[in-house]
Amino acid sequence: MSLAASMRKPAAAWRRPGARGGGGPRRRGVVVLLLALAYAAGTLMFLLAGRLSGGGPGVEVASSSPLQRPRRHAAPPPSPPQPGSVYRSHLVFERLWPSMRDDATLVASASSLSSSASWRRSMLMTSQYQNSGEPWMPCVNSRLIRSELPPSNGYLMIEANGGLNQQRLSICDAVAVASLLNAILVIPTFHLNSVWRDASKFGDIFDEDHFIETLREHVRVVKKLPEDVLLRFNHNISSIPNMRTKAYSSPNHYVQKVLPKLLELGVVRIAPFSNRLAQSVPSNIQALRCLVNYHALRFAEPIRNLAEDLVGRMMKKSYLTGGNYVSVHLRFEEDMVAFSCCTYDGGLKEKTEMDNARERSWRGKFRRHGQVINPEANRRDGKCPLTPLEVGMMLRGMGFDNTTSLYVASGKIYNSEKYMAPLGQMFPLLATKDSLALPEELAQFKMGSL
Structure with a gap:
């Protein structure tokens, strides 16, 4: 029989002798069912083993089944911030306050214990440094050269911008530059700051006559430009050329760039003038700066009189420490916090307020292309203003206890409450000008930043 013929035999011819007709398919079904159960049991054991070993829900299980989607890995947790990059002082204070509070009984009992040897003497009552026996001597007089002033090369006008401290430094620099140029300095004007909105003039804050007289032998100073000079510019100060100068310019810059224009026109103007002279200058120029800062700049009489009254009242309040007290100048006004680009613990509300303050005062300066604001880096680098809380903890850490009278000088503190x-x-025992002075005493300074 040929192979082809044998292939044409019915299927029954291939059965084994004695085999029943339906046994084969049933046996195969049982085998398939057992294999499926074994596969399911193995898969379950694998998953349980993964969870018990710490794999958890983030473990990815490989599967050849096209119906089973592979699980995604869980996102890694964010890396913790670097030490010193996040404001946490309020948390530190909460932890330390219970121990600080234990000193509260000192205020109530100090008067009865002040004569007792057991009473811990205040930092203000004890000298912390040994006196070397060499008194401090001013170096201004030894460095200043007095000589007859030569004929001037013209008039110098400057506009001092910033807060009171920056304005004071600008005035010192203006006198130094006037000396370099052999120019007559016109009493400086103050830029109207968008934050303080203080329209005070030089004479409202400083004693003009004393300023002019103190500098008489070193730099000529006048209160305003002469009429003939104003007439040349149609009495319009803005028509006088503004010699825009980079910050911290050297004395040579003024001699080489500004002096020729001064000789040509007889008057020049520099605005703004904050930090426009280098810190490193010849000793005689630095001595002139010192003369201005420590001698020529004296507050106007109304300010001096009120200041003396406030000092007397603070000394009376500080009877626990022999009339001694600590005075601090807090720099935590809204503009200072905004300019620093630091973040504190105010969340989204603080961020919105600071963004608005930056835009209001600096008009897009912080949104320029390439400008990167990195609050964490600023804090690590020590560029963030201290909060009043941090100033207080620093003073307590230095040993000043709660019997210390503290006078706080500042502008309007951001989020002061x-x-x-x-x-x-x-x-x-904290005091401010508002708690020490009467309303009528402060009324005369209402329009200023005092």
Whole structure:
């Protein structure tokens, strides 16, 4: 029989002798079922083993089944911030306050214990440094060269911008530049700051006559430009050329760039003038700066009189420490916080307020192309203004206890109710000009930044 013929035999011819007709398919079904159960059991054991070994829900299980989607790995947790890059002082204060609060009984009992040897003497009552026996001597007189002033090369006008401290430094630099140029300095004007909105003139803050007289032998100073000079510019100050100068310019820059224009026109103007002279200058120029700062710049009489009254009242309040007290100048106004680009603990509300303050005062300066604001780096680099809370903890760490009278000088503190409260907790004997002076005493300075 041929192979082809044998292939044409019916299927029954291939059965084994004695085999039943339906046994084969049933046996195969049982085998398939057992294999499926074994596969399911193995898969379950694999998953359980993964969970018990710590794999958890983030473990990816490989599968050849096209119906089973592979699980995604869980996102890695964010890396913790670097030490010193996040404001946490409020948390530190909460942890330390219970131990600080134990000193609260000192205020109540100090008067009865002040004569007792057991009473811990205040830092203000004890000298911390040994006197070397060599008194401090001013170096201004030894470095200044007095000689007859030569004929001037013209008039110098400057506009001092910034806060009171920056304005004071600008005035010192203006006198130094006038000396370099052999120019007559016109009493400086003040830029109207968008934050303080203080329209005070030089004479409202400083004693003009004393300023002019103190500098008489070194730099000529006048209160305003002469009429003939104003007439040349149609009495319009803005028509006088503004010699825009880079920050921290050297004395040579003024001699080489500004002096020729001064000789040509007889008057030049520099605005703004904040930090426009280098810090490193010849010793005689630096001595002139010192003369201005420590001698020529004296507050106007109304300010001096009120200041003397406030000092007397603070000394009376500080009877626990023999009339001694600590005075601090807090720099935590809204503009200072905004300009620093630092973040604190105010969340989204703080961010919105600071963004608005930056835009209001600096008009897009912080949104320029390439400008990167990195609050964490600023804090690590020590560029963030101290909060009143941090100032208080620093003073307590230095040893000043809550019997210390503290005078706080500052502008309007940002979010003052929140940030001033801890300082008041640490120093109950805290005072400001508003708590020491009568309303009518402050009324005359209402339009200024005092």
